[in-house]
Amino acid sequence: xxxxxxxxxxxxxxxxxxxxxxxxxxxxxxxxxxxxxxxxxxxxxxxxxxxxxxxxxxxxxxxxxxxxxxxxxxxxxxxxxxxxxxxxxxxxxxxxxxxxxxxxxxxxxxxxxxxxxxxxxxxxxxxxxxxxxxxxxxxxxxxxxxxxxxxxxxxxxxxxxxxxxxxxxxxxxxxxxxxxxxxxxxxxxxxxxxxxxxxxxxxxxxxxxxxxxxxxxxxxxxxxxxxxxxxxxxxxxxxxxxxxxxxxxxxxxxxxxxxxxxxxxxxxxxxxxxxxxxxxxxxxxxxxxxxxxxxxxxxxxxxxxxxxxxxxxxxxxxxxxxxxxxxxxxxxxxxxxxxxxxxxxxxxxxxxxxxxxxxxxxxxxxxxxxxxxxxxxxxxxxxxxxxxxxxxxxxxxxxxxxxxxxxxxxxxxxxxxxxxxxxxxxxxxxxxxxxxxxxxxxxxxxxxxxxxxxxxxxxxxxxxxxxxxxxxxxxxxxxxxxxxxxxxxxxxxxxxxxxxxxxxxxxxxxxxxxxxxxxxxxxxxxxxxxxxxxxxxxxxxxxxxxxxxxxxxxxxxxxxxxxxxxxxxxxxxxxxxxxxxxxxxxxxxxxxxxxxxxxxxxxxxxxxxxxxxxxxxxxxxxxxxxxxxxxxxxxxxxxxxxxxxxxxxxxxxxxxxxxxxxxxxxxxxxxxxxxxxxxxxxxxxxxxxxxxxxxxxxxxxxxxxxxxxxxxxxxxxxxxxxxxxxxxxxxxxxxxxxxxxxxxxxxxxxxxxxxxxxxxxxxxxxxxxxxxxxxxxxxxxxxxxxxxxxxxxxxxxxxxxxxxxxxxxxxxxxxxxxxxxxxxxxxxxxxxxxxxxxxxxxxxxxxxxxxxxxxxxxxxxxxxxxxxxxxxxxxxxxxxxxxxxxxxxxxxxxxxx
Numbered sequence: 001x002x003x004x005x006x007x008x009x010x011x012x013x014x015x016x017x018x019x020x021x022x023x024x025x026x027x028x029x030x031x032x033x034x035x036x037x038x039x040x041x042x043x044x045x046x047x048x049x050x051x052x053x054x055x056x057x058x059x060x061x062x063x064x065x066x067x068x069x070x071x072x073x074x075x076x077x078x079x080x081x082x083x084x085x086x087x088x089x090x091x092x093x094x095x096x097x098x099x100x101x102x103x104x105x106x107x108x109x110x111x112x113x114x115x116x117x118x119x120x121x122x123x124x125x126x127x128x129x130x131x132x133x134x135x136x137x138x139x140x141x142x143x144x145x146x147x148x149x150x151x152x153x154x155x156x157x158x159x160x161x162x163x164x165x166x167x168x169x170x171x172x173x174x175x176x177x178x179x180x181x182x183x184x185x186x187x188x189x190x191x192x193x194x195x196x197x198x199x200x201x202x203x204x205x206x207x208x209x210x211x212x213x214x215x216x217x218x219x220x221x222x223x224x225x226x227x228x229x230x231x232x233x234x235x236x237x238x239x240x241x242x243x244x245x246x247x248x249x250x251x252x253x254x255x256x257x258x259x260x261x262x263x264x265x266x267x268x269x270x271x272x273x274x275x276x277x278x279x280x281x282x283x284x285x286x287x288x289x290x291x292x293x294x295x296x297x298x299x300x301x302x303x304x305x306x307x308x309x310x311x312x313x314x315x316x317x318x319x320x321x322x323x324x325x326x327x328x329x330x331x332x333x334x335x336x337x338x339x340x341x342x343x344x345x346x347x348x349x350x351x352x353x354x355x356x357x358x359x360x361x362x363x364x365x366x367x368x369x370x371x372x373x374x375x376x377x378x379x380x381x382x383x384x385x386x387x388x389x390x391x392x393x394x395x396x397x398x399x400x401x402x403x404x405x406x407x408x409x410x411x412x413x414x415x416x417x418x419x420x421x422x423x424x425x426x427x428x429x430x431x432x433x434x435x436x437x438x439x440x441x442x443x444x445x446x447x448x449x450x451x452x453x454x455x456x457x458x459x460x461x462x463x464x465x466x467x468x469x470x471x472x473x474x475x476x477x478x479x480x481x482x483x484x485x486x487x488x489x490x491x492x493x494x495x496x497x498x499x500x501x502x503x504x505x506x507x508x509x510x511x512x513x514x515x516x517x518x519x520x521x522x523x524x525x526x527x528x529x530x531x532x533x534x535x536x537x538x539x540x541x542x543x544x545x546x547x548x549x550x551x552x553x554x555x556x557x558x559x560x561x562x563x564x565x566x567x568x569x570x571x572x573x574x575x576x577x578x579x580x581x582x583x584x585x586x587x588x589x590x591x592x593x594x595x596x597x598x599x600x601x602x603x604x605x606x607x608x609x610x611x612x613x614x615x616x617x618x619x620x621x622x623x624x625x626x627x628x629x630x631x632x633x634x635x636x637x638x639x640x641x642x643x644x645x646x647x648x649x650x651x652x653x654x655x656x657x658x659x660x661x662x663x664x665x666x667x668x669x670x671x672x673x674x675x676x677x678x679x680x681x682x683x684x685x686x687x688x689x690x691x692x693x694x695x696x697x698x699x700x701x702x703x704x705x706x707x708x709x710x711x712x713x714x715x716x717x718x719x720x721x722x723x724x725x726x727x728x729x730x731x732x733x734x735x736x737x738x739x740x741x742x743x744x745x746x747x748x749x750x751x752x753x754x755x756x757x758x759x760x761x762x763x764x765x766x767x768x769x770x771x772x773x774x775x776x777x778x779x780x781x782x783x784x785x786x787x788x789x790x791x792x793x794x795x796x797x798x799x800x801x802x803x804x805x806x807x808x809x810x811x812x813x814x815x816x817x818x819x820x821x822x823x824x825x826x827x828x829x830x831x832x833x834x835x836x837x838x839x840x841x842x843x844x845x846x847x848x849x850x851x852x853x854x855x856x857x858x859x860x861x862x863x864x865x866x867x868x869x870x871x872x873x874x875x876x877x878x879x880x881x882x883x884x885x886x887x888x889x890x891x892x893x894x895x896x897x
Contacts, residue, residue, distance in 0.1 A: 101168025250615030347399030411565030684775025707740020775805030845873025
């Protein structure tokens with residue numbers, strides 16, 4: 001009977017094979033206590049009788065004919081190509097965004113509904129008690145409340161766009177409830193049969209920007225890690241483990257700031273953008289975005305978090321961790337370097353692997369582009385959000401990478417009862433109580449507390465509570481105990497720019513309709529959170545870069561470690577004015593590269609942070625551009641090849657370090673011989689790449705972790721590349737000594753790592769190096785963000801796909817991230833790739849990780865994955881003629897009578 005179920009792709013494991021041992025992530029293990037054995041039996045029974053075949057397909061979208069929808073002003077056409085990518089053409093902006101909301105809901109509504117419950121701290125309403133801890137943390141941050149405030153800040157025109165989008169989503173929901181909307185609702189019904197889908201609101205759209213800001217926050221993770229490490233390591237050891245950016249070797253984004261760039265279009269720049277003062281009442285999480293007390297969590301949370309490191313890890317599992325490989329590449333070259341004489345712009349954001357992909361490709365076109373309907377834009381959107389996030393319109397193209405600026409700070413607070421210390425006086429905590437509804441259980445009250453610095457997060461997560469239990473604070477250095485702290489109990493509060501209402505929801509739509517660099521800069525002035533690097537090109541041949549974002553100016557502290565919250569001298573003093581942020585316009589070099597590396601060379605500026613990416617990707621991309629341009633003009637194919645580049649910088653360094661080493665073991669020496677002629681490319685089928693990466697993992701663990709009384713963190717491979725590189729230049733360092741593994745020096749450590757790496761790889765892929773393949777070791781399994789790790793094999797089989805062998809690796813342009821100390825599997829990916837050709841938009845290319853559809857078993861569920869595996873791109877139809885030629889289905893949306 002299994003044959004009645006549509007077959008997933010060839011990479012999909014059969015149900016009987018799906019229950020392989022692996023560590024489950026609690027944050028994605030939805031409601032297991034409620035499912036239990038009964039749900040598993042029911043799911044198997046459904047499959048066995050073939051009933052699920054109908055359920056699977058009933059939610060597939062209507063692609064052709066007509067659909068009558070109440071609320072439309074005029075007919076709208078939705079043309080789809082073979083990949084299911086829609087081009088939406090409407091006569092006015094209301095209908096354009098109405099139709100986008102409808103089409104997003106057609107393909108991705110479960111994803112949208114899941115996200116809005118996540119961002120509003122309401123997962124327990126879907127999945128019961130198992131998600132209470134996650135809800136308590138996210139409700140504390142108050143994302144949905146802030147989104148509602150941001151909606152009210154929008155100008156009337158932009159607010160109308162969000163209203164129209166929500167109307168379109170709700171037009172879809174009018175005829176689609178339960179399993180008619182998505183297969184996941186049928187599965188949810190096994191646990192929560194009373195659940196009913198709510199209407200969509202504009203705040204549901206806006207709140208997703210907060211989730212993306214969390215995914216890209218980066219610094220709070222590093223700050224937390226450093227604060228915990230400082231309890232163990234000396235100041236000199238900390239300096240070795242967490243080195244500053246190597247300005248002497250790796251590039252910065254802005255070697256020279258442009259002083260004559262076109263100023264932002266005056267009419268588009270917001271009155272409050274780039275202000276140097278904190279907004280009135282800004283507590284970066286105070287007021288309605290408040291904190292939670294420790295006693296609010298421990299008494300009510302029933303989920304066992306031991307399978308992940310804590311609530312933050314669970315949230316990361318749901319949203320995407322700010323972990324290994326999170327970042328992006330983008331670069332733009334001018335016409336003087338290109339074969340066409342016009343710019344080429346490339347972008348590939350690196351995010352946590354997700355199924356469906358976080359991106360949704362779309363084109364939004366006004367039938368008559370003009371002042372009343374100014375959109376003719378194509379690119380990558382977020383399902384649930386109107387407009388296009390990255391892409392191009394008829395005149396400009398743009399891309400993003402994460403700025404990695406320090407926009408979060410942890411503060412140590414001293415709390416006594418319902419008060420906390422502030423400048424020598426006790427002041428009241430801001431407190432409020434909310435109620436969390438729990439499917440299948442009683443409502444749970446939540447007391448939320450905050451200080452002037454933001455929400456109190458200790459007592460809520462293991463990481464932040466550890467800091468409060470044994471506090472270290474940072475100023476210009478490390479202090480083992482805060483100097484003269486007030487009385488009371490320690491707590492930790494979080495200050496973060498995303499917890500203050502801003503104008504980012506308007507920024508994306510302003511970029512979509514920008515026609516010049518001046519317009520682009522005006523839109524960037526609105527783009528406060530998450531802070532990004534913005535690159536630009538236009539059809540007139542101009543290229544540019546702009547740093548946007550609400551970037552804090554700090555007081556007494558530097559933000560690298562928790563600071564004393566009881567002393568207002570450590571408060572943020574304001575934000576860097578927008579006009580003072582770095583900008584580049586038509587640089588002499590003819591290119592701009594951003595890859596999360598340092599923005600400017602001045603390490604003493606207000607932009608300083610210890611948490612830039614170390615710059616290996618940026619250096620490699622810049623080197624490839626310069627090498628190829630020295631031999632001729634660059635093409636879109638050259639841009640694609642750079643995106644696909646697999647060179648492992650630390651692999652070259654290890655090959656040199658081992659060049660003269662003989663271990664005395666013939667098998668190990670044969671493995672090391674693979675490195676002698678290796679081109680350092682982490683290709684999927686490479687035996688040398690397989691051994692090099694296992695060797696690197698083994699060496700890092702042997703130096704910093706294995707048997708150590710004081711193990712050091714091995715997160716952040718870009719950082720570790722630099723740390724180990726410097727150790728290789730210092731054979732007398734104590735880090736080479738590890739009595740637990742009987743190693744007394746550098747040579748012994750290298751030999752130990754080489755032998756151990758051979759044994760590990762032989763156990764995984766056999767004793768013969770000819771059978772080793774990096775791609776198989778580094779494979780990617782695409783797991784559904786909600787039910788993909790349910791722990792119930794038949795349900796996982798419905799939604800997950802893979803494993804897929806992939807090349808690339810950590811701190812490589814083809815950035816398929818993996819974590820040291822794990823199984824080498826891919827966890828972060830280039831979530832999409834695009835190359836925009838400003839000489840002919842139809843000559844551009846794009847693709848993304850999975851497919852347009854969020855419906856399991858739909859033909860467009862993972863139909864782009866093979867192209868993604870090859871780091872290739874698909875032709876990007878944009879002009880009316882090209883879109884018509886690519887169209888396979890046309891749906892006309894008409895006003896209901």
